[in-house]
Amino acid sequence: MTPHGLACSIDGHWFQFTAGVGAGLDVGGYVRLDVDGDASYLGQIIDIAAGQPGPEITEIRGQGAIRAVTAGNGIIGGAAAAFGSARLAAAESEIVQAHLDSLRAGKAGLQIGTMRRVAGGLPATLQAAGFGRHTLVCGQSGSGKTYSLGAILERLLLETDLRIAVLDPNSDYVGLGRFRKPGQAGADSAAHAAIAERYQAAVSGLGIHGARPGQKPLRSRFGRLPIAQQALVLNLDPIRDASEYNVFRRIVREIGTTEYTLGDVRQRAASMFDDGSRHLAIRIENLDVEDLVIWAPTGEPAMADLVPEDWRALVFDLGSLPSSGERSMMGASIVAHFWSNRHDRRPTLLVIDEAHNVCPQSPADRFQAMASEDLAAIAAEGRKFGLYLLLVTQRPQKLHVNVLSQCENLVLMRMNSASDIDHLATVFSHVPAPLIRQAASFELGQGLAAGRISGDPLLFQTGSRYSVEGGGDIPSTWALPRGF
Structure with a gap:
């Protein structure tokens, strides 16, 4: 090992170092710390700054976290001790890999690409068990967020038995069950040939629900919705609209089943002669919600009737619905369904x-308000029922604070907004802020994973996808020089 600098530690947890400006050390990279007397540690660099200012900078200074006690190229147990001076050099890939393997403790790993700023091109591997905590995936448009999340979902399907349900407003994940053919863009021929059979078996229990041809219906039975959500559809308040709400509840009780439609409610209200009933029938007509495509007609199955007991993955293609109101209603309905069935x-x-x-800090409509309330409950209590959230956004500051604050895991792609980066550094205070601030310099497909899904904060480059990606940008051929 060729030393690149010197380090010291006053507590055995953190270290400070100085090195030459050409030492090749990077934030997020790993180093060996060798102390006289045969003590040796593996550390990770958290921050780097220029040394003494002057006309010529020849030295860098920084700090890092001690990650493991080492012996040769192996990891041994025990805690690090404070030291006054240690020789510092970039860590060999073998010892970094041994350390990361020890963190997984035999549980499944999800290889999503390659590690950055680590010698040897080591695989970037997430800890599958970490998705038992809530996760935020964040990145601006064009950062590779959709592609990278698709890679994570593919690996979860391949390597675990975790059920996955995706609310897909942009139809980005409807191709999750379609395996890329060798030779397609982004497909590695050798790797894909080796994994094809396993992947096809993993997605055999995948259902795509939407309003497009060939998809399973994305429709609810109005009468099966929670009574509070039925009232939301009709914009009925039990106090403000006391008379109409009372009529509605009486009609529901008289029907006696959950298989009724909005048309059934309207017809019964129209056949009654008191003012509250007449106003309820007029309300249903005026809101024009009776014939929305999200309602299953009488005699036809609702979405829940088509989902088998042993389902493995579901994609709800909200992007196939014709209006924002229907997408909002259906999103709230799906969230309410999972929360009401949590005791499974x-x-x-x-x-x-x-x-x-879906769950903004300031809901724009009554369905966002309902979904936010249910998601806040899932964020706070869902883990004990086996409900885990994975939230994807470009605008973390717009997320409901009671939902965002419960996220322990972060997958961060490129972010240019300084205010968003500062907000994330505050919310995810357990992740070193200098690593979060790296997001402004990330290129396409580059990201940071931190929290329970990664034993140490992990800088990665996303690898190839197995399935067909949706949501790609249209070709920019319009920007090519015109020939005259």
């Missing part, structure tokens, strides 16, 4: 893309 206690990852439109 079946581990499920609920993925919500464009989460700032």
Whole structure:
């Protein structure tokens, strides 16, 4: 090992170092710390700054975290001790890999690409068990966020038994069950050939629900919605609209089943002669909600009737619905369904893309308000029922604070907004702020993973996808020089 600098530690947890400006050390990278007397440690650099200012900078200074006690190229147990001076050099890939393997403790790993700022091109591997905590995936448009999340979901399907349900407002994940053919863009021929059979088996229990041809219906039975959500559809308040609300509740009780439609409610209200009933029938007509495509007609199955007991993954193609109101209603309905069935206690990852439109801090409509309330409950209590959130957004400051504050994991792609980066550094205070601030310099597909999904904060470059990606930008051929 060729020393690049010197380090010291006053507590055995953190170290400070100085090195030459050409030492090749990077934030997020790993170093060996060798102390006289045969003590040796593995550390991770957290921050670097220029040394003494002057006309010529020849020295850098920084700090890092001690990650493990080492012996040769192996990891041994025990705690680090304070030291006054240690030789510092970039760590060999073998010892970094041994350290990361020890953190997983035999549990499944999700290889999503390669590690950055680590010698040897080591695989970037997330800890599958970490998704038993709530996760935020954040990045601006064009950062590779959708592609990278697709890679994570593919690996979860391949390597675990965790059920996955995706609220997909932009139809980005409807191709999750379609395996890329070798030769397609982003497909590695050798790797894909080796994994094809396993992947096809993993997605055999995948259901795509939407309003497009070939998809399973994305429709609810109005009568099966929680009574509070039925009232929301009709914009009925039990105090403000006391007379109409009372009529509505009486009609529901008289029907006696959950298989009724809005048309059934309207017809019964129209056949009654008191003012409250007449006003309720007029309300249903005026709101024009009776014939929305999200309602299952009488005699036809609702979405819940088409989902088998042993389902493995569901994609709800909200982007196929014709209006924002229907997308908002259906999103709130799906969230309410999972929360109301929490006592099944079946581990499920609920993925919500464009989460700032489902559970915003300031709801724009009554359905966002209801979804925010249910998601806040899932964020606070869902883990004990096996409900885990994975929230995806470009605008973290717009997310409901009671939902965002419960996220322990962070997958961060490129972010240019300084205020968003500062906000994330505050919310995820357990992640070193200098690593979060690296997001402004990330390129396409580069990111940071931190929290329970990564034993140490992990800088990665996303690898190839197995499935067909949705949500890509249209070609920029319009910007090519015109020939005259």
